[in-house]
Amino acid sequence: MTYLVELFIILLLTKIGAHLSNVFNFPSVIGELLVGIIAGPAVLGILAPTNLVHYFSELGVIILMFIAGLEGNLQMLMKYWKPSVTIAILGVIVPTGSAALLCALVFGFSWETALFIGLVLSATSVSITVQVLREMNRMNSREGAMILGAAVADDIICVILLGLSISFVGSSGTSGIALLKLIGPKILFFVIAFLLGKWFVPKFLEIFSKLNASENDTTAAIILCFGFAALAVSMGMSDVLGAYFAGLAISETKFKEKLSLKIEPIGYAVFIPVFFVSIGLSISFKGMQNDIFFIILLIIIAILGKQIGCGLGAKAFGLTWDESNIVGAGMVSRGEMALVVANVALNANVVDQNHYTAMIIVTVITTLIAPLILKFYIQRTEREEVYAKNQIN
DSSP states (O other), X not given: OOHHHHHHHHHHHHHHHHHHHHHTTOOHHHHHHHHHHHHSTTTTOSOOOXXXXXXXXXXXXXXXXXXXXXXXXXXXXXXTHHHHHHHHHHHHHHHHHHHHHIIIIISOOOHHHHHHHHHHHHXXXXXHHHHHHHHTTOTTSHHHHHHHHHHHHHHHHHHHHHHHHHHHHSTTOOOHHHHHXXXXXXXXXXXXXXXXXXXXXXXXXXXXXXXXXXXHHHHHHHHHHHHHHHHHHHTTSOHHHHHHHHHXXXXXXXXXXXXXXXXXXXIIIIXXXXXXXXXXXXXXXXXXXXXXXXXXXXXXXXXXXXXXXXXXXXXXXXOOHXXXXXXXXXXXXXXXXXXXXXXXXXXXXXXXXXXXXHHHHHHHHHHHHHHHHHHHHHHHHHHXXXXXXXXXX
């Protein structure tokens, strides 16, 4: 299959899938994810996870998080930084601890393996959540701000825990210098990102806007998006985190509204649909029956661990139970960080191929379920808000 045919099939099927999802009142992302599963190796085998799909999906998730930053509200994020950090910490402790205890005490894994499996469940991917929040106009609600802030903190915590885990698995042990080398670049990234966002980004956009060329502002925004993403990767952070901070920096400038209208068509016309399809393409049901009980229990822990841990963190800062459940549901989705942790565990021989496959299946299925849970709680909250207004009137 040529790359042109591949793109033709993906773009055609994702729009049909999104349409059918909306017809049945599901988030559109569900249809796009199911396209990957049904058309991919798991069912029909029409599509496969090729290099084209990989690179387009990488660009897709980067642009998606860049758009989330563009539509963000820095003041609101700063306002809710304390609950965001609390939510992230509880959202790591509860699923990681629960999964580790399950694996060690019920299935007889070593504590080393159990902790790595637990760490896979600790990693939140907010890219799916962003899509649902955008569709339901909740991006700049306080729940949305807490989810995005907690996702940033969650990413940092997971990177640090992964580094610590690798150090303990390795033969050299963990030293203070090693930990400083691990954590130092992450802290430095935030300092550099803040300084660039405050001083460099506005001037860069001003200069580019005066060039005698077409689409100057749009090109400048894309340059900043990829530049921040590359900076994040070079300092041991996720590329989507860098893209998000680039968007957030631009959101504080006068170019925000104009660039939002320009960037969204680029992302949603091609790259973002490929990203959602790629998640479905990664799933395979081969050998799943051998670990079905293990997989089901991990899925339950993956969902309830984030829902309960993050929900309680939000509730502790004055949100209603409905709003707290939105925060919990918004943190359920797993993604690239979970896949990275699983791959590290496999390469370190901490888990075997069968259990690696099981973790991938848990990650993908959890990601499929998460938008449904999030939409359910948002709709319930909206009904409560309407009811409360009617009571007042």
